[in-house]
Amino acid sequence: MTKNNWWRGAVIYQIYPRSFLDTNGDGVGDLPGIVEKLDYIAGLGVDAIWISPFFKSPMADFGYDIADYRDVDPLFGTLADFDRLLAKAHSLGVKVMIDQVLSHCSVDHAWFKESRESRDNPKADWYVWADPKEDGTPPNNWMSLFGGVAWRWEPRREQYYLHNFLASQPDLNFHNPAVQQATLDNVQFWLDRGVDGLRLDAINFCFHDAQLRDNPPKPKEKRVGRGFSPDNPYAYQYHYHNNTQPENIAFLERLRGLLDRYPDAAALGEISSEDSLATTAEYVTDQRLHMGYSFELLTEDGSAGYIRATVERLEAAMVDGWPCWAVSNHDVQRAVTRWGNGEASPALAAQLVALVCSLRGSVCLYQGEELGLPEADVPYEALQDPYGKTFWPNFKGRDGCRTPMPWKDGERAGFSDGTPWLPIPAEHRAINVAVQDARPDSVLSVVRRFLAWRRSLPALRVGSIRFLDAPEPVLAFIRESDEQRILLVFNLSAHPVTWSLPDDMQTESLDAQGLVAAVLDGAVLSLPARGVYYAQLI
CATH class of the missing domain: 3.20.20.80 (Glycosidases)
Known part of the structure; x- marks a missing residue:
């Protein structure tokens, strides 16, 4: 096929x-x-x-x-x-x-319902179970992305199970x-x-560190990341061991x-x-x-x-x-x-x-x-x-x-x-x-x-990309396929800007398709607020 x-x-x-x-x-x-x-x-x-x-x-x-x-x-x-x-x-x-x-x-999945019942049932090793430390605390310092520790106690097994997300979302044991x-x-x-x-x-997140090693702490100035609350303790660690394992x-x-x-x-x-x-x-x-x-x-x-x-x-x-x-x-x-x-x-x-x-x-x-x-x-x-x-x-x-x-x-x-x-x-x-x-x-x-x-432009669908030097707030790059080369310029701001095309660059403007269009005068491109410029390179 x-x-x-x-x-x-x-x-x-x-x-x-x-x-x-x-x-x-x-x-x-x-x-x-x-x-x-x-x-x-x-x-x-x-x-x-x-x-x-x-x-x-x-x-x-x-x-x-x-x-x-x-x-x-x-x-x-x-x-x-x-x-x-x-x-x-x-x-x-x-x-x-x-x-x-x-x-x-989910904790409602039949696999987990069986697994949590005992340490010796057919699904006993299908989730990430671990014994507590001597003082009863979780086996390591891993945190849940949704807040708090990433371990939940299960009294039937007298063990903790891992949940990288909600406590009702147990992690499967891909080992x-x-x-x-x-x-x-x-x-x-x-x-x-x-x-x-x-x-x-x-x-x-499929695999975890089989040795359950602690994640190292992350310095305060590096505690940033998408979607994290400023007070989410998940951001306090380098997550080297609870995900992205070589297996x-x-x-x-x-x-x-x-x-x-x-x-x-x-x-x-x-x-x-x-x-x-x-x-x-x-x-x-x-x-x-x-x-x-x-x-x-x-x-x-x-x-x-x-x-x-x-x-x-x-x-x-x-x-x-x-x-x-x-x-x-x-x-x-x-x-x-x-x-x-x-x-x-x-x-x-x-x-x-x-x-x-x-x-x-x-x-x-x-x-x-x-x-x-x-x-x-x-x-x-x-x-x-x-x-x-x-x-x-x-x-x-x-x-x-x-x-x-x-x-x-x-x-x-x-x-x-x-x-x-x-x-x-x-x-x-x-x-x-x-x-x-x-x-x-x-x-x-x-x-x-x-x-x-x-859809009609192979360069935009499958072509290569190469960026051109441009000051903020201008983003400029070239998309190139076997059939065509296209210059793309974006003004990423709410105010007009100008940008000069590179020396010897010859272009033929393309229809902006209803987007806010830029105007080329000689080699100077005038980009209105949120303006764009699409052009065929000659």
């Missing part, structure tokens, strides 16, 4: 199913809601969708705590609904990727070959069903061997380690993952210098691999708020989509990015995210980026006939899909035109 590598340069639209469209009035989005909106998604011009978890779960972490890897939670529908979704997406030419949470599951095989069997279940790819959640490489190669049995199936790994770019380069090869993305562009630094340094560092390290970039997802503050410094304008929203879709690699666009949705301000009494509840008020959690999609005007924004699981803010309802559909200059209309245009 031949492979066409559809995923190279693909635009992947992330759907957070709880917040996409509710068809049964319970206030929570579902799989039939995705089916209903697949024409909208295909009309955006994306290549694939990635659906966040819809599997059976007690929803302590809203689906990222899986109780049954092979079934759909009734909250979202049925396996038959998923099959309908898959068939319709394929009929529209849209690939389907699903989230796979391999490193941990056990039976766990690896059972995990691969679960993945195969969905590949046999016809999915086109996997988004692998926290894929570098993970062999497992990724086993996983790739399974994927290679299916035509064009692709894996996208989410990677968050002490050096995420280096780990991404290590994990993304012809024998391991097809693509990888980290949180480096999901930070608060949206400067030209930071973006250039981040991309160049990965380019230098990832010689043969294929990156994937994102500036928003379900775990971080929305990009127009995070990088807008209070601006959150339509011009900024459209520019951010164009920028991330112009870097070398594939792209993940999060639902609502095509509308320019800002971060929602969710009051404490409406919070759902356990992460936010723990660290309120210093950190409000992830609910602000997870509020339901505004499809039309009205209190419920066309999302549900019931009460939405999270409130939909008035500023989101004002920029709903129906309103933007009717306006050719809306963010939605610009994004549609841009993505259609991008």
Whole structure:
């Protein structure tokens, strides 16, 4: 069977199913809601969708705590609904990727219920169990990303179990070959069903240090990282031993061997380690993952210098691999708020989509990015995210980026006939899909035109990338394929700037597709606020 590598340069639209469209009035989005909106998604011009978890779960972490890897939670529908979704997406030419949470599951999973009963049952070694220290305290100093120690006491075994995330999300013991095989069997279940790819959640967390060594302390000035509350003790350590272990490489190669049995199936790994770019380069090869993305562009630094340094560092390290970039997802503050410094304008929203879709690699666009949705301000009494509840008020959690999609005007924004699981803010309802559909200059209309245009440009889909020297706030680079060379220049600020093209550079301006366009006069480029310049190099 031949492979066409559809995923190279693909635009992947992330759907957070709880917040996409509710068809049964319970206030929570579902799989039939995705089916209903697949024409909208295909009309955006994306290549694939990635659906966040819809599997059976007690929803302590809203689906990222899986109780049954092979079934759909009734909250979202049925396996038959998923099959309908898959068939319709394929009929529209849209690939389907699903989230796979391999490193941990739910305390409600049958495997864990058996494992916790005793030290000698068939699943006794399927999770990371450890004896307490002599004084009864946990076996080491590992911390949970969601706050507090990463160990929970189980009286039936008189041992602790490891949880890198919530206490209700026990970590599987991948040092056990039976766990690896059972995990691969679960993945195969969905590949046999016809999915086109996997988004692998926290894929570098599968293995832990078998010696359970303490993590070393991190100096105060280095306690920074994506999504961390300023007072999260997780940031106090170098996480050398609770994730990103060398044994993970062999497992990724086993996983790739399974994927290679299916035509064009692709894996996208989410990677968050002490050096995420280096780990991404290590994990993304012809024998391991097809693509990888980290949180480096999901930070608060949206400067030209930071973006250039981040991309160049990965380019230098990832010689043969294929990156994937994102500036928003379900775990971080929305990009127009995070990088807008209070601006959150339509011009900024459209520019951010164009920028991330112009870097070398594939792209993940999060639902609502095509509308320019800002971060929602969710009051404490409406919070759902356990992460936010723990660290309120210093950190409000992830609910602000997870509020339901505004499809039309009205209190419920066309999302549900019931009460939405999270409130939909008035500023989101004002920029709903129906309103933007009717306006050719809306963010939605610009994004549609841009993505259609991008598909026609091999240099933007699969070409190489080379940055040009430019002062802040200008980001300039060249994308080059066998067929064409394109110059791209972005003014990443809310005020006009000028920039002179390099000596002897000859360009032919390309249509900015509704983005704020720059004007070239001789060799001087005048870039309005949030302006862009796309040009063919002659």
